[in-house]
Amino acid sequence: MVAFVVLTVPLFTWAVYIxxxxxxxxxxxxxxxxxxxxxxxxxxxxxxxxxxxxxxPFLNQTAPLKALDWxxxxxxISWSELLRVGVLMLRSWLIIFSMVLFTLTTPAGELLTxxxxxxxxxxxVTVISLMWRYLALFVxxxxxxxxxxxxxxxxxxxxxxxxxxxxxxxxxxxxGSLFIQAYDQSERIYQAMQLRGFDGTLRSWKKEPLQNAxxxxxxxxxxxxxxxxMGAYGIDGK
Amino acid sequence: xxxxxxxxxxxxxxxxxxxxxxxxxxxxSFSIKAGEKVAIAGPNGAGKTTLLLNLTGLLPGSGxxxxxxxxxxKKNFPAIRQSVGLVFQSPDDQxxxxxxxxxxxxxxxxxxxxxxxxxxRTQQALEEVGMASxxxxxxxxxxxxxxxxxxxxxxxxxxxxxxxxDEPTMGLDARAKKQFLQIARTLSQTVLxxxxxxxxxxxxxxxxxxxxxxxxxxxxxxxxxxQDTALLERHGLDRDW
Ligand SMILES: Nc1ncnc2c1ncn2[C@@H]1O[C@H](COP(=O)(O)OP(=O)(O)OP(=O)(O)O)[C@@H](O)[C@H]1O
Ligand SMILES: [Mg+2]
Numbered sequence: 001m002v003a004f005v006v007l008t009v010p011l012f013t014w015a016v017y018i019x020x021x022x023x024x025x026x027x028x029x030x031x032x033x034x035x036x037x038x039x040x041x042x043x044x045x046x047x048x049x050x051x052x053x054x055x056x057p058f059l060n061q062t063a064p065l066k067a068l069d070w071x072x073x074x075x076x077i078s079w080s081e082l083l084r085v086g087v088l089m090l091r092s093w094l095i096i097f098s099m100v101l102f103t104l105t106t107p108a109g110e111l112l113t114x115x116x117x118x119x120x121x122x123x124x125v126t127v128i129s130l131m132w133r134y135l136a137l138f139v140x141x142x143x144x145x146x147x148x149x150x151x152x153x154x155x156x157x158x159x160x161x162x163x164x165x166x167x168x169x170x171x172x173x174x175x176g177s178l179f180i181q182a183y184d185q186s187e188r189i190y191q192a193m194q195l196r197g198f199d200g201t202l203r204s205w206k207k208e209p210l211q212n213a214x215x216x217x218x219x220x221x222x223x224x225x226x227x228x229x230m231g232a233y234g235i236d237g238k
Numbered sequence: 239x240x241x242x243x244x245x246x247x248x249x250x251x252x253x254x255x256x257x258x259x260x261x262x263x264x265x266x267s268f269s270i271k272a273g274e275k276v277a278i279a280g281p282n283g284a285g286k287t288t289l290l291l292n293l294t295g296l297l298p299g300s301g302x303x304x305x306x307x308x309x310x311x312k313k314n315f316p317a318i319r320q321s322v323g324l325v326f327q328s329p330d331d332q333x334x335x336x337x338x339x340x341x342x343x344x345x346x347x348x349x350x351x352x353x354x355x356x357x358x359r360t361q362q363a364l365e366e367v368g369m370a371s372x373x374x375x376x377x378x379x380x381x382x383x384x385x386x387x388x389x390x391x392x393x394x395x396x397x398x399x400x401x402x403x404d405e406p407t408m409g410l411d412a413r414a415k416k417q418f419l420q421i422a423r424t425l426s427q428t429v430l431x432x433x434x435x436x437x438x439x440x441x442x443x444x445x446x447x448x449x450x451x452x453x454x455x456x457x458x459x460x461x462x463x464x465q466d467t468a469l470l471e472r473h474g475l476d477r478d479w
Contacts, residue, residue: 188331191296195319196392197348 245269246400246428247293247305254285254292254299262288263299264452272399275422275429277439277460280449281474286432287327289449290402293430294324306399320349323393327404329385333377338369338388341377345396363395364388367421383414390421400428407435436475440464448473 190198248269255261262285270276278286291297295310295318303310306321326332335341342363346356364370367387372380377388386406393401406422407415415438422429422442433439439446439460446463448456450473456463463469470476 185331188326188328189334191291192324192326192332193334193344194296195294195322195324196345196396197316197319 244271245304246272246274247430248303249293250302252289252292252299252301252303254288254297256288262452263292266301266449266452266454268447268454268457270400270428270430272428273426274445275443276431276445276447277443278430278432278447278449279434279436279439279473279475282434284449284473285452286449287404290324290404290430290432293402294319294322320396321399322402323396323398323400324402325386325389325393325404325406327408329382329389330378332389332392333385336376337373338364338375338377338380339373341388342391342395344392349396359395359397360391363391366394366424367391368417383410383417386410386414386418387421390418398427400430401425403429403431403433405433406431407433407438434475436464436470448475450474 250267252263252266253261254263266289278289280286288297292299293303293305293310295312295315305318308314308318310318333341335344339360342360343356346359351359360373361370364373367390369384369387369391372384372388377385380388390406403422406418410418415435419438419441422431429442431439431442443460446456446458446460447454448463448469455473456469
């Protein structure tokens with residue numbers, strides 16, 4: 001839900017961000033979670049995203065704020081781009097923060113049951129729960145990989161620059177394998193669903209099978225689309 | 239011909255390759271009779287998982303496969319998938335609902351079964367794997383052993399004639415392994431287990447297939463294979479148990 005709000009608000013509405021942040025923090029505190037740990041987790045997952053976003057200010061050549069001469073390569077930084085990247089980081093971080101929070105507090109199941117109590121259509125609940133499952137796995141996987149990388153990275157002997165380069169490289173590969181892994185897993189989950197009779201329509205225990213199969217699929221696609229936007233909004237202009 | 243009548247699974251000259259890659263299964267043939275419990279062993283990457291996926295039609299190999307008397311082709315898929323259950327190597331692939339109950343009921347809902355029947359079968363399947371009290375639990379917060387048992391229940395609830403297990407004991411501790419063995423032994427179904435765990439194979443099965451680099455290199459009594467140290471060693475299997 002938070003992700004939805006974050007994605008739909010215009011880029012520079014600071015008030016909304018502040019509000020969201022305080023709501024999330026309040027939730028974290030009220031559920032007695034160690035705040036520092038929550039923040040730390042959220043930041044760890046953010047790292048690969050930041051690395052994607054960093055080149056952005058350099059790519060836009062209009063209205064350069066400052067020209068940097070660096071080993072013969074001239075880089076232009078534009079203020080507006082810088083600001084935009086900052087906001088994008090904030091947005092993504094808020095989403096990740098909420099994800100981490102929810103996976104830690106585990107109200108997902110209860111949330112979903114309460115949704116169906118609120119007469120939200122069964123399909124919607126199914127789609128959300130699938131998405132939910134997915135995000136949880138994704139967060140889990142990325143945490144494992146970051147941890148595994150941390151364990152393997154040898155204490156720096158190459159100095160700061162070398163370490164930074166190394167970090168970028170491994171973050172890139174972490175991100176890459178994350179997506180491959182997510183894709184492979186979605187393939188296997190789909191296979192498992194097929195084996196149990198999944199035929200493109202969503203059916204649920206609670207309601208009778210729904211007719212309008214096509215509408216449902218569009219809905220599912222929409223949700224998947226949102227997921228993808230979440231992954232790709234670094235590229236998405238404005 | 240008569241032989242094919244009793245064979246629950248008959249595979250003849252099965253070939254399969256993933257897109258733009260070398261052949262993973264090169265001419266596999268075997269048949270399995272109703273009620274048999276058969277182990278498929280072989281080193282990592284031998285093609286065991288690929289073979290199991292082929293038997294359910296999830297991967298499209300070439301060759302002749304019949305399951306429960308039906309040719310493996312698209313129009314038979316619904317019926318075949320009702321009679322063959324596959325328990326995936328990783329339970330995370332198999333559990334995707336928000337409640338254990340829904341996951342176990344999933345296949346039944348798609349069979350269009352009535353609610354009482356679904357509730358009954360779900361309950362029974364969970365009891366069979368000793369997870370009856372977890373009906374309302376959230377699947378992805380269970381331990382690996384519990385997840386694996388629920389994954390088995392999702393297949394049992396559909397009462398298939400054949401159950402395929404992919405590495406059922408991998409990652410389990412000794413007690414969970416024993417629990418699995420107990421569950422598997424009481425099954426009246428035809429069972430095909432892909433595993434490296436020769437101890438499990440020996441305790442459960444009397445027949446062994448060894449797969450290596452896409453070829454079936456052994457098909458015979460499990461006990462005599464266990465005596466043949468050279469054979470086991472040649473195919474990356476361990477008799478020390
Ligand atoms: N989706 C895929 N795309 C391409 N190649 C694949 C894919 N899945 C498996 N392979 C390849 O097919 C071969 C056989 O894999 P498979 O998973 O069937 O082996 P396995 O016998 O189950 O191994 P293990 O004991 O490690 O589970 C391997 O070489 C693997 O790299
Ligand atoms: Mg395998």
